Structure formats: C-alpha cells, structure tokens
Amino acid sequence: MHEPPSSGTLPYYEDVTPSTGALPPRAWWAVSDARRVNLGGEWRFRLSPRADAEDESFARPGYDASHWDLLPVPSHWPLQGHGKPAYTNVRYPFPVDPPRVPTENPTGDHLRTFDLPDDWPGGAAVLRFDGVDSCARVWLNGHELGTFMGSRLPVEYEVGGLLRPRGNVLAVRVHQWSAGSYLEDQDMWWLPGIFRDVTLIERPEGAVTDFFVTCGYDHATGLGTLRVDCEPAGTVTVPELGLDIPTGEPVIVPVEPWSAEEPRLYDAELATEGERIPLRIGFRTVAVEDGVLKVNGRRIQFRGVNRHEFDPDHGRVVDPETMRQDLLLMKRHNINAVRTSHYPPHPAFLDLCDELGLWVVDECDLETHGFQMVGWRGNPVDDERWTPALLDRAARMVERDKNHPSVIMWSLGNECGTGRGLSAMATWIRERDPVRPIHYEGDRSCADTDVYSRMYADHAESELIGRREEPALEDAELDKRRRAMPYVLCEYAHAMGNGPGGLSEYQRIFETYERCQGGFVWEWIDHGLxxxxxxxxxxxxxxxxxxEELHDGNFVCDGLVFPDRTPSPGLIEYKKVVEPVRIEGDAERGTVTVTNRYDTSGLSGLAFRWVYEVEGEHSDSGRLAVPDLGPGQSAEVELPRMPRIVRAGEAFWTVRAVLAEDTAWAPSGHEVAWTQFAAAQAPRGQRVHRGRPHSPRRVEGGLIVLGPGTFDAASGALRCLGASGVRGPALDVWRAPVDNDRGMARAPEDQLDRRWRQAGLHRMRHRVDGVTLAGDVLTVATRVAPAASDIGLRAVYSWRATGDRLRLDVEVTPEGEWPVPLPRLGVRMGVNPGVSEVRWYGGGPGEAYPDTRAAARIGRWTATVDELRTPYVRPQENGARADVRWAELRRENGAGLRLEGEPAFWFTARPWTTEALDAAEHTHELTASPVLWLHLDHALHGIGSASCGPGVLPEYHLTPAPAAFSFTFTALPEDASR
Incomplete structure (x- = not known):
C-alpha cells in the first residue's frame, strides 16, 4: 500500500484535506425571513473523461457554453444520458491506493447563470450545496470559492461581496472519483453529480449564524427544560407555552413530551436583530439507564428499517413529496424507526420525521468497507492523516441535524473496521452533544459506543446476548461495559427478493429480553433503476x-418495497410481526387478551372490531370494548357469547385494532393489528358428494377413462379432465431459487441453490414402474430421481372417481441418503390458459411461505393470475398461498377447475414454468406460456434470510420423509349468468 503523499503534492481531488474556503458547519433550517434563491433547474453541462481534460476557463464570466448540453440540477449525470451507473457492494471500482484515484475520472463541468431578485438587499450571503458526489471545485463570477468532499453533507461559502444584480455565473467542477470516494463505499450505485439543492441565502446584519435547541423532558415531573443557544443572541417565543425568553437561558415549564408515537411539537420562533426563524420544538430525553435505552424514562423498541435515499428514475434525488410518501408508508406498516444508512439524509427528511414521528439513528457519511478486501491495510479510519476529514464529516452531520427531536442517536458510520479516527469522532460528538448516545456496529468491543450493535446476528446468538451471556471479550473492563449496554440489530432480516423469513422468531426475542431493543431491517427499498x-x-x-467491470448483481435490490415503492410481501409480513398491539384469542374461554406493546402510548386512539366467519363467509360482526391500556399493560376481554351463526362449517374469529380517528399518517379505520383463531366447537359442515363411484377402464387410443378423467395408459398421466386438457399432475420438488437460497454471505450449508443443483434437484427424472387397474382404483407407481445419484423419491398415485369428482392420493417415500432438504414437495400440473379469475378459501390475501406466513389470514379471496405473482426484480419462486382448502380457476364464461386438498395445501399458479422462472434474470424475460402451471404443494422449505443474514431455521426445513396427501379435481361447467 502506497503512503499518501504530503498535502500540496497532489491535486485537490486526491488531497485528504476535506475542504477549502468553506464556512464552519451549522444547523439547517428550511425557512426564515431572510431571502433565498433556489439555483436548481437547467444548467449547462460538459462531461470529460479525465479530471485534467479541460482547463478552468469555463469558470470565467463571458465563457460561451451555449454548445454544451443542458442538465437538470439536482441530478446524477449518468441518469441523464452522460456515462453509466455502476453498482458494487463492498469492492471499490478502482484500485485501492489511497488517496489516489484513476486517471479515468469522469468530470462534469456545470454552469449556471442567474440574476438576483429585484429586492435583494445586498450585503452578506452564503452559497449552500446540500449534496455533491464526490468532489467539487466552485467559482462564482470567476472567483474560486474553494473545494469540498463529503458527498451527502452540506457546504457553505460566503459570497456576498461577489454578487451582481444581473448575470452571476456559478461554475462547479465535479469529479466522480476523489480521496473522499474511499470514505463513501456504501453499498449503492456510484452516481456522481449535484444531486441535492443549491441555494443562495441572504445573511442580513445580525442574522443567525448558528443555534442549538436543547429540549429535555423529566418524565417524573412532566416538566420540560428549554434552552436555545444562538449566535448572535436573540429571543425565543413559544406562544403555546407563554414563553418569551432570551437565548442562552434555560426555562422549565410543564409540557407534553415528543415521541415517535405521539410527535408533539410546539411552534416557536427564534429572533435576532437580523432574522426570524420558525422552529418546531419537541421535548424529549434520551438516556441509557440500567443497560436499557430509554426515551422519556421508558424503554423503547426499534421496529425499524435502514433507508437509503433512492428513486428508480432519479437515483438519490428524492423530492419532498416522495419522502413524505415513504414515511406515510412506514407509519402505516407499524415501522417506528429509521437508520439513515449510511449517510445523513436530505435535511427535509428529518423535518418530516419530527412531524410524523419516527426514531432516527443519524449516520455519518462514512464507510470504508472495501478495505476489508485487502485485510484492512491502509484503512483511513486508522490513519491519523485522515482524521481531520473524519472529524469534518462528523461535525457537518451533528451541526446540521442537532435540533431535530427525532434524532435520538448519532452513528459514526458503517463497516469501517476499527481505528483511532472513529474514537476521535466519538470524542468530538460527545463534547458537542453529550445527550445523545453514540452508535457504531463495526467494533465488537464497543469502546466508543453506548449501545451494543450487531448486524445479521442469528436468533441463537441474539438470545444469548439478550441473556447477557454472549462470549466474553478479552479485555475484562470492556466486556463488563458491553454487557451493561442495550443490544440493537442495526441490520437484520435481509429483505432481498422473496423474504425475509424468521421475523417472528426475532420479534419474540426482542419482546422477551429487556436488553434486546429491536432492530432495523435491511432495507427499505430495492435500488432498481x-x-x-x-x-x-x-x-x-x-x-x-x-x-460494469466489477459489480454485485441484484444485491442492490434488497428492500421491503419495490423500486416503484409498491409494498412487497415482506413489508406486509413485517407490519404484522411488529404490530404494537398483541391480540391473543382463547376460543375455549371465549376471550381475547389484548396487550399494549407501544413504547409510550395508550390505546385510546384505537377501536377494536370483531368478525365471525364460517367457511370464509361473513356471519356476524361488532365492536369490542377494550380499556385504555398503558404501555406494557394487558387485559382479558370477553367475546360475544352467541354470534349469529347462519350455517355450519369451519369458523374463525378475527379481531382487529384500527385507528379510531384520522391521524397525520392514516385515516380512521386503518388497521394497526389483528388476530385470527378458530372458533371453539364450531359445527363442521360435511360436504355431500353425490354420484356413484367409477371404475377405470381401458379404451381405444391407449387411454384409460376413470370418471371425468382420461389418462395415458402407458404413463398413467392425466390428460383430460372433462373437456379440458391437462398436463400432470406429477410429483415436483424444484423451485426457482430465491435470493436467500443463494446464501451469499453465510455458511456453505445455507447455500441451498448450489447444494440443490449439485444434488440434481433441478433436473429430476420420472420413471413409471407400473400402471394398474384394480376395482375402483387406478394406481401409478413411479420413482423420481436425478441422474448420477442414488437418491430418489418413490411416488404412488392412486386415482378414484365419484360422480364428477376425481380424487388423487399421493404417497411419497424417500430413498437413499439425502444431503439436502427439499425445496418443495407436491404436484405440478398444467391446465388450459384463459383463466380470468382465481378464487380460493385459505390463507391470503398475499404470498406466504412457512417462515413468512404471519400476515396470512384465512378467508375467501379472489385474484387474477397476474395478481397472484410477485414481480421480484430478479425473478424467483413467488406467489404461494398458504393453508388453502380449495381453489377455483375460472374462465370468462365461468367454466374452469375446482381443486380441494386434504390436508390444506400451498397453492401457486403462474403462466410460466419453474424452469422459465429459474432462467430469467429480469421480469421482462418472462413470457406467458400456452399453459397455466399450478403447484399444489403438501410442504415447502422455508425462506430464511441467507442472502446476507441467517439461513432457514430448523423448524422450517423440509427434510425428506414419508408423506401422504390428497387432491380432488372437479371440472366446472359454464355459468349461464355470466
């Protein structure tokens, strides 16, 4: 590894010095009575392949750039037709030779000409950049202002003396690669450009230079302490509290506290001689006490997500309305916390978190993960020459975001290993803001942190940590200190593709052990362009x-929402698992137990409703009177004694907690939590099957007829059901591997895709050992096995027919020493296309798998074939419905097929084969086939989280074992009423 040359011998974009010419960092505020000019819009743009390809003449007034392209600002130039995006997770896409970068260094020159408003008063002004990736050099009217790095952090320059009433020329040269790139290896698209706002802000005489709002809350007394330190001095008014106080002096008053559940904000105003700034103040106190993270004296639990800034069309350019929609979607899915992975977000996002209520872990713009590939040699966080740059990044984050009540922890960065620079950052942050705890995951000793943070620790290890029985550190003092810390999973449940599985088991740990305070699912959104x-x-x-020369494939698509922000099944599952009200039914006692699992709120904002359904049809419903329980309290509530039962059959209670009134994030009636449980001693309806049994008989053409079914006499395969052609059913064990089957970051045993293919499960062969007719039964004996192996599955199909119904009994017996679990166990069959509607009675409405089924409830559901599939960015196994009792597939005229299973089965329908799904890399590569393929599964292997987290838990393994299951098929006639 080369030694970094001394400052001054390198070009500015390779200098470890963080910036030149910039003003000291300060707080951000959205508005004041000082004038602002938004300099966004169409800029002139020129892209060069190297940093030194063009001179600086473009920055001089009068330069003719009319032949340049037009580029919107904010934007990333690769998304505007200039160059291409590139994605890597860990590896730097350039040689690791800090602080040097390649000669091939795409460089974008930006030009903007602007006039001042007619009423611009002159005097001091600052030019503010909120985000430029990765290094910029700035000129105004031919005068160089300076250079800066730190892509997702603000920079300001004093420019008042350079401004003209008309024809101001702002020139910005942006380099894709710089020394700063070594600090920004954050598992995302490499996207250079001016991607956040550029603003000119008036600074009148006596305007606010900076201010720090401190709002503590004493939960024992209900009193809040307000102090606003400001330069220069001024006054603070809070009309609702009757306050008009000078800055710098504390005042204690009775207040209502701010929390993520009740984000109480007080409107205030900070006034100095030259400026008035509206404030929104929230009173809250954060502390680690007795090994527990508390806000306002109460333990909190993170039901969180990691959030990158992303838009499928604009990259990290995210407008305020999209930010708001993200937060509304989070709140509606019971998410209460955000880790700003792995950089501070646009400052407007934190304003929205204050307003709508989310706990925020604000993370510094820092990750050096790529140094892991070279054994952490030369890691900047352990090189004192980089420490000023690290401190600069810490200061720009803390100073910008210090006045937000939603920010309850500072994070030093992500995946940087360990080093002296991180310690220096922690020391500086504690001196500047001693109230908020400090987070960092990458140092297991927790020497610089206040919480014990881990990513992707599995369930067993997390349980040990919950009991404070984790393996000891060598340093006894550090070990003692860490055991006294709260535990947070800053990343868990990797939400890549189908999954994540195992959420319910994590949540049980969080709710069992006081030390385990939840975590943040990785991550919020798929970064598909x-x-x-x-x-x-x-x-x-x-x-x-x-x-790209180097890339990490679809690892960038690992979110709970798809790139267009459509919720994935994983988000629906997460909402159910982390719901803040636990409702548990006891049908024998005729009661439900309601437990308030909110951190700070009672249940007065919720209404409770019950529904009694028989065979999936509504029978009776009403409201349930539940007391206003405080956090952690429970109550047993009686259900109605005699619901009105209109018919016999399988019956279920469903009890729901919904919003009683409109809130800022959802309308009244929005469902927050629910439970469903079988009714006690419900009368069971017995389906009467009229018709005589049929006996199989051979007919011309090498066929066998059994009731409504026609079979191939040689293979025993069903060919027709009534007048409709059918392919199969035949035993099937293969699924198009999901991202979690690849086990990309885990142990070899979790790499199921590789192991399944090695075992040949994707190429199973079917051998017919006999087709026999005896009495009323057609029996087909088969063996299903892969080439080059002695493992296999004996499958015996027994067919019977009564009236218009055709029944299949399947018996499966494994043979040989199986080295892997099965992906699935069931039958696959093809039916004629043209199905316009699928109805089923069972789990729904969405997709579910053995370890992702918490959100599935029993009912009658209807969907189109297209609605049954889940369009994961990289195609993979999807669309199963759990606990299906029966399903009907109908064409426009009502004709179709009815399927019934004993026991209840997993149902999947899609217009392409598993093999086509397996082969596709993108959704557009899937072409509907002339056959609709059905999977009727007796059992499925779980999903897990092994794309980066733990694999499938043992209880969800589909271990080869003898099995028996049955299906009944009925051809449905045309419906004359349609």
Whole structure:
C-alpha cells in the first residue's frame, strides 16, 4: 500500500484535506425571513473523461457554453444520458491506493447563470450545496470559492461581496472519483453529480449564524427544560407555552413530551436583530439507564428499517413529496424507526420525521468497507492523516441535524473496521452533544459506543446476548461495559427478493429480553433503476446491466418495497410481526387478551372490531370494548357469547385494532393489528358428494377413462379432465431459487441453490414402474430421481372417481441418503390458459411461505393470475398461498377447475414454468406460456434470510420423509349468468 503523499503534492481531488474556503458547519433550517434563491433547474453541462481534460476557463464570466448540453440540477449525470451507473457492494471500482484515484475520472463541468431578485438587499450571503458526489471545485463570477468532499453533507461559502444584480455565473467542477470516494463505499450505485439543492441565502446584519435547541423532558415531573443557544443572541417565543425568553437561558415549564408515537411539537420562533426563524420544538430525553435505552424514562423498541435515499428514475434525488410518501408508508406498516444508512439524509427528511414521528439513528457519511478486501491495510479510519476529514464529516452531520427531536442517536458510520479516527469522532460528538448516545456496529468491543450493535446476528446468538451471556471479550473492563449496554440489530432480516423469513422468531426475542431493543431491517427499498426494452416493456436494472467491470448483481435490490415503492410481501409480513398491539384469542374461554406493546402510548386512539366467519363467509360482526391500556399493560376481554351463526362449517374469529380517528399518517379505520383463531366447537359442515363411484377402464387410443378423467395408459398421466386438457399432475420438488437460497454471505450449508443443483434437484427424472387397474382404483407407481445419484423419491398415485369428482392420493417415500432438504414437495400440473379469475378459501390475501406466513389470514379471496405473482426484480419462486382448502380457476364464461386438498395445501399458479422462472434474470424475460402451471404443494422449505443474514431455521426445513396427501379435481361447467 502506497503512503499518501504530503498535502500540496497532489491535486485537490486526491488531497485528504476535506475542504477549502468553506464556512464552519451549522444547523439547517428550511425557512426564515431572510431571502433565498433556489439555483436548481437547467444548467449547462460538459462531461470529460479525465479530471485534467479541460482547463478552468469555463469558470470565467463571458465563457460561451451555449454548445454544451443542458442538465437538470439536482441530478446524477449518468441518469441523464452522460456515462453509466455502476453498482458494487463492498469492492471499490478502482484500485485501492489511497488517496489516489484513476486517471479515468469522469468530470462534469456545470454552469449556471442567474440574476438576483429585484429586492435583494445586498450585503452578506452564503452559497449552500446540500449534496455533491464526490468532489467539487466552485467559482462564482470567476472567483474560486474553494473545494469540498463529503458527498451527502452540506457546504457553505460566503459570497456576498461577489454578487451582481444581473448575470452571476456559478461554475462547479465535479469529479466522480476523489480521496473522499474511499470514505463513501456504501453499498449503492456510484452516481456522481449535484444531486441535492443549491441555494443562495441572504445573511442580513445580525442574522443567525448558528443555534442549538436543547429540549429535555423529566418524565417524573412532566416538566420540560428549554434552552436555545444562538449566535448572535436573540429571543425565543413559544406562544403555546407563554414563553418569551432570551437565548442562552434555560426555562422549565410543564409540557407534553415528543415521541415517535405521539410527535408533539410546539411552534416557536427564534429572533435576532437580523432574522426570524420558525422552529418546531419537541421535548424529549434520551438516556441509557440500567443497560436499557430509554426515551422519556421508558424503554423503547426499534421496529425499524435502514433507508437509503433512492428513486428508480432519479437515483438519490428524492423530492419532498416522495419522502413524505415513504414515511406515510412506514407509519402505516407499524415501522417506528429509521437508520439513515449510511449517510445523513436530505435535511427535509428529518423535518418530516419530527412531524410524523419516527426514531432516527443519524449516520455519518462514512464507510470504508472495501478495505476489508485487502485485510484492512491502509484503512483511513486508522490513519491519523485522515482524521481531520473524519472529524469534518462528523461535525457537518451533528451541526446540521442537532435540533431535530427525532434524532435520538448519532452513528459514526458503517463497516469501517476499527481505528483511532472513529474514537476521535466519538470524542468530538460527545463534547458537542453529550445527550445523545453514540452508535457504531463495526467494533465488537464497543469502546466508543453506548449501545451494543450487531448486524445479521442469528436468533441463537441474539438470545444469548439478550441473556447477557454472549462470549466474553478479552479485555475484562470492556466486556463488563458491553454487557451493561442495550443490544440493537442495526441490520437484520435481509429483505432481498422473496423474504425475509424468521421475523417472528426475532420479534419474540426482542419482546422477551429487556436488553434486546429491536432492530432495523435491511432495507427499505430495492435500488432498481427503471428501464424499458426496445418494445416498451418496463423492468428494473441492477448491477451488471450497465457493463460494469466489477459489480454485485441484484444485491442492490434488497428492500421491503419495490423500486416503484409498491409494498412487497415482506413489508406486509413485517407490519404484522411488529404490530404494537398483541391480540391473543382463547376460543375455549371465549376471550381475547389484548396487550399494549407501544413504547409510550395508550390505546385510546384505537377501536377494536370483531368478525365471525364460517367457511370464509361473513356471519356476524361488532365492536369490542377494550380499556385504555398503558404501555406494557394487558387485559382479558370477553367475546360475544352467541354470534349469529347462519350455517355450519369451519369458523374463525378475527379481531382487529384500527385507528379510531384520522391521524397525520392514516385515516380512521386503518388497521394497526389483528388476530385470527378458530372458533371453539364450531359445527363442521360435511360436504355431500353425490354420484356413484367409477371404475377405470381401458379404451381405444391407449387411454384409460376413470370418471371425468382420461389418462395415458402407458404413463398413467392425466390428460383430460372433462373437456379440458391437462398436463400432470406429477410429483415436483424444484423451485426457482430465491435470493436467500443463494446464501451469499453465510455458511456453505445455507447455500441451498448450489447444494440443490449439485444434488440434481433441478433436473429430476420420472420413471413409471407400473400402471394398474384394480376395482375402483387406478394406481401409478413411479420413482423420481436425478441422474448420477442414488437418491430418489418413490411416488404412488392412486386415482378414484365419484360422480364428477376425481380424487388423487399421493404417497411419497424417500430413498437413499439425502444431503439436502427439499425445496418443495407436491404436484405440478398444467391446465388450459384463459383463466380470468382465481378464487380460493385459505390463507391470503398475499404470498406466504412457512417462515413468512404471519400476515396470512384465512378467508375467501379472489385474484387474477397476474395478481397472484410477485414481480421480484430478479425473478424467483413467488406467489404461494398458504393453508388453502380449495381453489377455483375460472374462465370468462365461468367454466374452469375446482381443486380441494386434504390436508390444506400451498397453492401457486403462474403462466410460466419453474424452469422459465429459474432462467430469467429480469421480469421482462418472462413470457406467458400456452399453459397455466399450478403447484399444489403438501410442504415447502422455508425462506430464511441467507442472502446476507441467517439461513432457514430448523423448524422450517423440509427434510425428506414419508408423506401422504390428497387432491380432488372437479371440472366446472359454464355459468349461464355470466
């Protein structure tokens, strides 16, 4: 590893000095009575392949850039047709030779000409950049202002003396690669550009230079302490509290506290001689006490997500309305916390968190993960020459965001290993803001932190940590200190593709052990970039789709919402698992137990409703009177004694907690929590099957007829059911591996995709050992096995027919020493296309798998075939419905097929084969086949989280074992009423 040359011998973009010419960092405020000019819009733009390809003449007034391209600002130039995006997770896409960067260094020159408003008063002014990736050099009217790095952090320059009433020329040279790039290896698209706001802000005489709002809350007395330190001195008014006080002096008053559940804000105003700034103040106190993280004296639990800033069309350019929609979607899915992975977000996002209520872990713009690939040699966080840059980044984060009540922890960064620079950052932050705890995951000793943070620790290890029985550190003092810390999973449940599995088991740990205070699912959104094929089909691109030399494929698509912000099944599951009200039914006692699992709120804002359904049809419903329980309290509530039962059959109670009134984030009636449980001693309806049994008989053409079924006499395969052609059913064990089956970051045993293919499960062969007719039964004996192996499955199909119903009994017996679990166990069959509607009675409405089924409730559901699939960015196994009792597939005229299972089964229907799904890399590569393929599964292997987290828990393994299951098929006639 080369030694960094001394400052002054390198160009500025390779200098470890963080910036030149910039003003000291300060707080951000959205508005004041000082004038502002938004300099966004159309800029002139020129892209060069190297940093030194062009001179600086473009920055001089009078330069003719009319032949340059137009580029919107904010934007990333690779998303505007200039160059291409690139994605890597860990690896730097350039040689690791800090602080040097390649000569091939795409450089964008930006020009903006602007006039001042007619009433601009002159005097001091600052030019503010909120985000430029990765290094910029700035000129105004030909005068160089300075250079800066720190892509997702603000920079300001004093420019008042350079401004003109008309024809101001702002020139910005932006380099894709710089010394700062070594500090910004954050598992995302490499996207250079001016991607946040550029603003000119008036600074009148006596205007606010900076201010720090401190609002503590004493939960024992209900009193809040307000102090606003400001330079220069001024006054603070809070009309609702009757306050008009000088800055710098504390005042204690009775207040209502701020929390993520009740984000109480007080409107205030800070006034100095030259400026008035509206404030929104929230009173809250954060502390680690007795090994527990508390806010306002109460233990909190993070039901969180990691959030990158992302838009499928604009990259990290995210407008305020999209930010708000993200937060509304989070709140509606019971998410209460955000870790700003791995950089401070746009400052407007934190304003919204204050307003709507989320706990925020604000993370510094820092990650050096790529040094892990070279054994952490040369890691900047352990090189004192980089420490000023690290401190600069810490200061710019803390100073910008210090006045937000939603920010309850500072995070030093992510995946940087360990080093002296991190300690220096922690020391500086504690001196500047001694109130908020400090987070960092990468140092197991927790020497610089106030919480014990881990990522992707599995359930067993997390349980040990919950009991404070984790393996000891060598340093006894550090070990003692860490054992006294709260435990947070800053990343867990990797939400890549189908999954994540195991959420319920994590939540049980969080709710069992006081020390375990929840975590943050990785992550909020898939970072797929929207693209279209030449014929107009939309899909989302990922790593490798832009010709990158190095890339990490679809690892960038690992969110709870798809790139277009459609909720994935994983988000629906997460909402159910982390719901803040636990409702548990006891049908024998005729009661439900309601437990308030909110951190700070009572239940007065919720209404409770019950529904009694028989065979999935509404029978009776009403309201349930539940007391206003405080956090952690429970109550047993009686259900109605005699619901009105209109018919016999399988019956279920469903009890729901919904918003009683409109809130800032959802309307009244929005469902917050629910439970469903079988009714006690419900009368069971017995389906009467009229018709005589049929006996199988051979007919011409090498066929066997059994009731409504026609079979191939040689293979025993069903060919027709009534007048409809059928393919199969035949035993099936293969699924198109999900991202979590790849086990990309885990132990070899979790790499199921590789192990399944090695075992040959994707190429199973079917041998017919006999087709026999005896009495009323057609029996087909088969063996299903892969080539080059002695493992296999004996499958015996026994067919019977009564009236218009055809029944299949399947018996499966494994043979040989199986080295792997099965992906699935059931039958696959093809039916005629043209199905317009699928109805089923069982789990729904959405997708579910053995360890992702908490959100599935029993009912009658209807969907189109297209609605049954889940369009994961990289196609994979999807769309199963759990606990299906029966399903009906109908064409427009009502004709179709009815399926019934004993026991209840997993139902999947899609217009392409598993093999086609397995082969596709993008959704547009899937072409509907002339057959609708059905999977009727007796059992499925779990999903897990092994794309980066733990694998499938043992209880969800589908271990080969003898099995028996049955299906009944009925051809449905045309419906004359349609």
């Amino acid at each position: 929207r693209r279209r094929t030449p014929d107009g089909a939309e899909y989302f691109a990922y790593g490798g789709d832009f010709g």
